[in-house]
Amino acid sequence: MSPPLLGVEEEVQSSVSSPSVECISENGMGLKERNYLGLSDCSSVDSSGVSSNLNLKATELRLGLPGSQSPERETELCLLNLGKLDEKPLFPLLPSKDGICSSSQKNVVTGNKRGFSDTMDGFSEVKGYVYTEKSWMFHEAGSDSESPQSVGHGKYPGNSGVNVILSTRSPGVQASVKQDEPANVLQEQPRATNGTSLKQTVISDNNTGAPAAKAQVVGWPPIRPFRTKTLAASSKNNDEVDGKPGPGALFVKVSMDGAPYLRKVDLRTYSTYQELSSALEKMFSCFTLGQCGSNGTAGKETLSESRLKDLLHGSEYVVTYKDKDGDWMLVGDVPWEMFIETCKRLKIMKSSDAIGLAPRAMEKSKANNKKEFGYGC
Amino acid sequence: MNYFPDEVLEHVFDFITSHKDRNSVSLVCKSWYKIERCSRQRVFIGNCYSISPERLIARFPGLKSLTLKGKPHFADFNLVPHDWGGFVYPWIKALAKSRIGLEELRLKRMVVSDESLELLSKSFVNFKSLVLVSCEGFTTDGLAAIAANCRFLRELDLQENEVDDHRGHWLSCFPESCTSLISLNFACLRGEVNLGALERLVSRSPNLKSLRLNRAVPLDTLQKLLMRAPQLVDLGIGSYVHDPFSEVYNKLKIAIQRCKSIRSLSGFLEVAPHCMSAIYPICGNLTFLNLSYAPGLHGNKLMKLIQHCRKLQRLWILDCIGDKGLGVVALTCKELQELRVFPSDPFGAGNAAVTEEGLVLVSAGCPKLNSLLYFCQQMTNAALITVAKNCPNFIRFRLCILDPIKPDPVTNQPLDEGFGAIVQSCKGLKRLSLSGLLTDQVFLYIGMYAEQLEMLSIAFAADSDKGMLYVLNGCKKLRKLEIRDCPFGDAALLEDVGKYETMRSLWMSSCEVTLGGCKSVAEKMPSLNVEIIDECEQMEFNLVDKQKVDKMYLYRTLVGHRKDAPEYVLIL
Numbered sequence: 001m002s003p004p005l006l007g008v009e010e011e012v013q014s015s016v017s018s019p020s021v022e023c024i025s026e027n028g029m030g031l032k033e034r035n036y037l038g039l040s041d042c043s044s045v046d047s048s049g050v051s052s053n054l055n056l057k058a059t060e061l062r063l064g065l066p067g068s069q070s071p072e073r074e075t076e077l078c079l080l081n082l083g084k085l086d087e088k089p090l091f092p093l094l095p096s097k098d099g100i101c102s103s104s105q106k107n108v109v110t111g112n113k114r115g116f117s118d119t120m121d122g123f124s125e126v127k128g129y130v131y132t133e134k135s136w137m138f139h140e141a142g143s144d145s146e147s148p149q150s151v152g153h154g155k156y157p158g159n160s161g162v163n164v165i166l167s168t169r170s171p172g173v174q175a176s177v178k179q180d181e182p183a184n185v186l187q188e189q190p191r192a193t194n195g196t197s198l199k200q201t202v203i204s205d206n207n208t209g210a211p212a213a214k215a216q217v218v219g220w221p222p223i224r225p226f227r228t229k230t231l232a233a234s235s236k237n238n239d240e241v242d243g244k245p246g247p248g249a250l251f252v253k254v255s256m257d258g259a260p261y262l263r264k265v266d267l268r269t270y271s272t273y274q275e276l277s278s279a280l281e282k283m284f285s286c287f288t289l290g291q292c293g294s295n296g297t298a299g300k301e302t303l304s305e306s307r308l309k310d311l312l313h314g315s316e317y318v319v320t321y322k323d324k325d326g327d328w329m330l331v332g333d334v335p336w337e338m339f340i341e342t343c344k345r346l347k348i349m350k351s352s353d354a355i356g357l358a359p360r361a362m363e364k365s366k367a368n369n370k371k372e373f374g375y376g377c
Numbered sequence: 378m379n380y381f382p383d384e385v386l387e388h389v390f391d392f393i394t395s396h397k398d399r400n401s402v403s404l405v406c407k408s409w410y411k412i413e414r415c416s417r418q419r420v421f422i423g424n425c426y427s428i429s430p431e432r433l434i435a436r437f438p439g440l441k442s443l444t445l446k447g448k449p450h451f452a453d454f455n456l457v458p459h460d461w462g463g464f465v466y467p468w469i470k471a472l473a474k475s476r477i478g479l480e481e482l483r484l485k486r487m488v489v490s491d492e493s494l495e496l497l498s499k500s501f502v503n504f505k506s507l508v509l510v511s512c513e514g515f516t517t518d519g520l521a522a523i524a525a526n527c528r529f530l531r532e533l534d535l536q537e538n539e540v541d542d543h544r545g546h547w548l549s550c551f552p553e554s555c556t557s558l559i560s561l562n563f564a565c566l567r568g569e570v571n572l573g574a575l576e577r578l579v580s581r582s583p584n585l586k587s588l589r590l591n592r593a594v595p596l597d598t599l600q601k602l603l604m605r606a607p608q609l610v611d612l613g614i615g616s617y618v619h620d621p622f623s624e625v626y627n628k629l630k631i632a633i634q635r636c637k638s639i640r641s642l643s644g645f646l647e648v649a650p651h652c653m654s655a656i657y658p659i660c661g662n663l664t665f666l667n668l669s670y671a672p673g674l675h676g677n678k679l680m681k682l683i684q685h686c687r688k689l690q691r692l693w694i695l696d697c698i699g700d701k702g703l704g705v706v707a708l709t710c711k712e713l714q715e716l717r718v719f720p721s722d723p724f725g726a727g728n729a730a731v732t733e734e735g736l737v738l739v740s741a742g743c744p745k746l747n748s749l750l751y752f753c754q755q756m757t758n759a760a761l762i763t764v765a766k767n768c769p770n771f772i773r774f775r776l777c778i779l780d781p782i783k784p785d786p787v788t789n790q791p792l793d794e795g796f797g798a799i800v801q802s803c804k805g806l807k808r809l810s811l812s813g814l815l816t817d818q819v820f821l822y823i824g825m826y827a828e829q830l831e832m833l834s835i836a837f838a839a840d841s842d843k844g845m846l847y848v849l850n851g852c853k854k855l856r857k858l859e860i861r862d863c864p865f866g867d868a869a870l871l872e873d874v875g876k877y878e879t880m881r882s883l884w885m886s887s888c889e890v891t892l893g894g895c896k897s898v899a900e901k902m903p904s905l906n907v908e909i910i911d912e913c914e915q916m917e918f919n920l921v922d923k924q925k926v927d928k929m930y931l932y933r934t935l936v937g938h939r940k941d942a943p944e945y946v947l948i949l
Contacts, residue, residue, distance in 0.1 A: 220836070224511065
């Protein structure tokens with residue numbers, strides 16, 4: 001039990017006092033306190049509507065890995081609600097933050113049932129939300145270390161107040177472990193990293209099932225290193241070797257206008273659009289070669305490659321994909337992880353054919369040429 | 378006084394093969410001791426530091442087979458530094474100098490150098506069998522020496538060793554005259570082998586019964602090998618990947634069908650699941666199936682394979698079989714005695730596919746189950762109680778819940794009652810490994826009921842010294858006790874130091890024992906070596922008795938302090 005706790009103590013700076021952290025992890029008291037505060041009500045009522053709203057935002061605005069943020073947001077919202085409940089009695093000295101808190105919460109809650117029109121507003125709401133959440137965290141930091149007396153003066157006695165805060169943090173904490181780091185959120189709100197890392201460390205303490213906690217314990221689970229090494233090597237090989245679409249491979253057909261036959265690529269062997277782009281270039285170079293009518297034998301390869309690049313980047317072709325709904329979309333708009341989940345088929349079209357295909361999106365992709373596909377015209 | 382001449386007694390003793398029995402025989406009287414020691418051919422030494430090679434040679438001049446174990450068990454889990462000890466070289470050197478006609482050497486968790494292998498290969502004319510399990514320190518060059526020099530080699534069995542693979546021609550070093558091979562296992566080697574040399578070797582080994590290949594041996598070579606060795610009893614497949622519509626695959630199917638003697642199957646280090654149907658013809662005869670290195674095999678393909686294995690007695694599998702898959706095992710494998718379920722993703726985000734349900738199903742369907750190693754996501758007291766009722770014959774029960782202090786998820790209680798039921802029901806239990814949330818109570822049960830227990834592994838358990846005391850007081854046959862991350866301190870350690878002389882060893886790491894406590898044990902019991910393993914060398918400048926000891930390993934010995942300990946090992 002000591003290794004996870006040690007981890008927490010190292011990273012926690014001001015707001016969390018170790019005895020209360022220990023208290024939660026060992027006795028599981030956090031559970032009881034959550035119920036006491038009606039946390040479950042909060043999460044079921046408010047966040048469901050909000051999360052769908054936020055999901056849209058996620059895909060539209062590329063704030064982070066799609067699908068990964070909404071659960072966090074719903075619990076963050078939850079925290080926010082609770083924060084609102086708690087803040088008033090506990091932190092009477094900081095009314096201004098309360099104000100921010102309630103206003104953005106209001107916005108987010110009312111944005112609940114609206115549709116697309118709210119998403120643009122939603123963006124700033126998100127910002128505000130995050131800001132508030134962060135400030136709420138700092139808020140606690142302030143309360144614990146700087147003004148313990150203010151806690152004492154609140155409605156709840158100091159100790160349970162601290163526990164309450166921790167417990168309200170924990171559901172968000174647990175949820176956020178399961179996703180990737182919301183890096184983009186952090187980028188926009190650099191000061192939030194403090195809060196997030198705090199959450200993460202509380203996770204490693206509270207939720208012993210989390211990977212972070214497990215990784216810290218030397219020699220657990222008790223498996224011979226020979227076995228883990230061999231299994232790791234086996235899985236890697238199986239992914240390369242197994243032709244069937246299983247957890248290891250994701251083969252999609254790739255067609256190109258004018259090519260006599262199609263190809264297949266395993267999307268899981270790439271991790272960025274750039275890699276996929278290069279692979280497709282290599283695969284279909286022979287066809288574009290024919291088209292540009294190059295001749296001569298020596299130095300053909302190098303000639304074709306540069307000509308191909310000119311062709312592709314010179315916007316003769318665009319790469320599109322067919323998604324789950326059957327729509328043809330331009331490759332490069334959505335984050336890579338989301339792309340490979342939804343992509344069913346790839347098609348390399350001539351840009352002249354692709355004009356009707358989300359022209360604004362193509363312009364956008366031209367602007368983002370470095371990261372995304374360079375095929376846009 | 379003997380009623381029979383020595384030769385007759387010797388002949389009688391020949392029928393006594395168990396080490397324990399022979400040890401007992403040697404204690405009866407002086408003449409029995411003498412007869413026994415001169416006729417003893419096989420010796421087992423569970424801790425290489427408990428005796429010296431010179432004394433071994435002096436007592437057993439007729440020695441032919443030696444089994445040695447080196448590092449403590451927890452070395453398997455990175456808790457013991459690599460150069461802690463367990464070197465085999467001094468043993469081989471001493472045996473080589475003597476007139477011992479060594480024929481078989483079996484080593485576990487020892488450090489084996491190429492130099493030792495070379496010396497071994499050149500010193501014993503009749504050397505026949507080398508078995509290395511979880512050893513390290515050698516390369517394929519050492520194997521080449523064994524292959525080249527041991528003219529009558531019958532067995533070369535390498536299990537889970539860390540071998541530096543120089544991709545040399547060690548297989549080609551078997552001379553053309555070597556036709557005596559019965560068992561060849563090189564599955565743990567990571568490098569290429571000379572396939573032609575392998576084929577020729579198998580062709581000229583008519584007695585070959587056991588062949589376990591490594592990943593570098595492709596399917597077409599496998600097919601050729603099987604055609605040449607249809608008498609195989611134990612097969613380990615390296616790579617099992619091919620196009621199911623190819624000529625090679627068809628040939629393989631024919632070759633496998635000819636192998637009517639195969640009873641044991643393992644490997645599949647690389648596997649294409651759609652080719653498994655070729656294996657079905659031999660599944661009906663299998664008694665041992667080891668798929669624990671084949672993560673590529675799961676789901677329906679795995680189910681189908683298992684459904685053909687009606688005679689299975691031992692199954693080693695990955696947890697991607699799932700509870701549902703274990704249900705299939707329960708329905709199909711009625712003869713099952715040993716089950717090992719390994720985690721396919723030990724550090725993953727809690728997605729281990731087996732829970733208590735799978736275990737309960739197997740226990741209900743396989744009443745002969747007596748040996749278990751089970752890595753799972755969670756366990757309940759109710760499940761353990763049911764398992765205890767269904768299978769009272771457990772000899773080995775090792776449960777590892779991936780989250781080390783997880784309680785019963787249904788009741789939120791510790792797992793004391795569940796394990797208590799196991800020890801109470803399984804009167805013949807010899808080995809037990811605990812996990813999950815556990816208090817002192819479970820140790821009370823163990824002390825009360827686990828009368829035959831010889832080995833106990835404890836991690837992240839107990840509330841106080843009482844836990845350890847219950848075990849030390851109650852388990853009279855305890856030989857090995859290994860503890861990590863438990864609140865046991867000096868009071869427990871010092872309660873009955875005489876007990877440790879009746880045991881092989883005690884390991885305690887990240888507990889509450891202090892340097893003073895350990896010193897006390899060492900003072901009172903000169904027949905024990907008390908080693909403090911202090912990798913961070915914290916104790917060098919701070920030899921204060923009150924200092925807590927991170928890792929302590931104590932063991933009984935007849936030869937005092939060892940001379941080969943590294944600097945960070947302090948022998949008290």
